[in-house]
Amino acid sequence: MSLPSNLADFTLAEARDAVSGKKVSSTELTKAFSKAVADAKPLNVFVTETPEKALEMATASDARIAKGEAGPLEGLPLAIKDLFCTKDVRTTAGSNILSNFIPPYESTVTQNLWDAGAVMLGKTNMDEFAMGSSNETSFYKPVLSPWRAKNSNSALVPGGSSGGSASSVAANLCLGATGTDTGGSIRQPAAVTGTVGLKPTYGRCSRWGTVAFASSLDQAGPMTRTVRDAAILLRHMASVDPKDSTSVDVPVPDYEATLENGVKGLRVGIPKEYRIDGAPPEIDALWQKGAGWLKLQGAEIVEVSLPHTKYALPAYYIVAPAEASSNLARYDGVRYGHRTKEAIRDITDLYEKSRAEGFGAEVRRRILIGTYVLSAGYYDAYYSRAQKIRTLILRDFERAWEKCDVLLTPATPGPAFAIGEKSNDPISMYLNDVFTVTVNLAGLPGLAVPAGLTADGLPLGLQIIGKAFDEATVLRAGRSIETAANFTAKPQHWWAA
């Protein structure tokens, strides 16, 4: 295998093998990525860069390697979404209300990564409290995608909410990144930036120490340049955790070991309800191409029906805001976070002003929707009904599993759009998650894999959906798509000085 000449162009697997084979030190690798990060300021990817901490961690990694005590991710520089609490490193969740919050503890997912030897480059920008599909709701200004359409200099969104993580992976600013996915926040940005994003089964990764948005839907996962890298990273993010009672005690397999097993005999379902009116013909064409690729490699393609698909997004916009309104009640301007400097009449006034100043428009809107649907007299009509529809959506998947092992769908209804294009119309923004949100409601694993380019040269992805805790098969099918698609396009380096 020939290695890239620029260290920042390594995949995570290549870097791992080079570091453990002592061909390159963690310090060299970390310096190369820290420089790439520093040069990429125009992308606004990081809320907080931690180059000193990265170098410290890399030095410690090199010492462990010298002593023969290397961990499985030893010395590998990663970017961390700013939703994961990192001890003594500011964690903002993309919000003004947490602009001065320094966690005195480490999230379980990031602790697992550091225990495996990984190095932190910094905290990536994101939609405020992970509420958004474009990164435009961040208090720290939008992230830009490294991608631009052919013959255009217009700024495009990187998707969201894990847009900083997606851009950092697409622009080779890290070997891999963590993301979180409540309605599509890993898979949608991965798809529109030509990267790989995996939302694991609910309960696969601990939610402890990850700033909560909608607790029954939130799940952490890896964002990487290759399916193999996602397989490696997930293994070391996942764990059962006594601090999260919803983390599930099932063994975490070696996903990498079964990655190349192919799809011969695998039954791949094509859910007919994912053909939506008004989607660009390129989306449907790519989907058919994907099915063709898997068939050619020996998979059996079967048509399936998920009849409640169209209700997933509206049900999500009841369940997620309801849970958010409850979770975000903790920001009171008293125990941590922003407190108003205005004159106040009483404690209620302190809460109301601190929260109005601390939360952005989209977060305020969702808290109010959530408060309304949970309020006396409306609970049954909205929340309880949405949770019943969630049961129906899960049943749809369970029926599909009688006929197939995984599902193949488009990842997004279109490519990346321009900054500002959808920000005045909440519902058109919400529709970005139409293909991803069903998976969160049913708790299943979903993987976005880059599969092609639009006529304008922008990335599009396909999604593999699997059975609960069957990430191994999802990754294996994703690897087959990756092999057939042979997606090698990279954005031009327009941002570097």
Add this chain to the structure above:
Amino acid sequence: MSVDKDTVRRIAKLARIALDESRVEPMERELNGILAWVEQLQEVNVEGIEPMTSVVAQKLKMRDDVVTDGGIAEAITANAPQSEDHFFVVPKVVE
């Protein structure tokens, strides 16, 4: 169903988010846009369907009722906008 201006003011109060009077009308419009869109859920027959309580079938884990952490008042109050001797300081609440 839709909300009127009074309802918007009431839920903002419940949510403890100050809403400037000039923002009431735009918020009413935005919330009603979303509520009109989720209205389609009314067409689904949910007769006899249990609301979902957990996506992954599992029994809630139990643990022994013992203290597992503590003695970290300094860490807990470290991020407080105002604190004194490990207490959170708020404006006078009781006259």
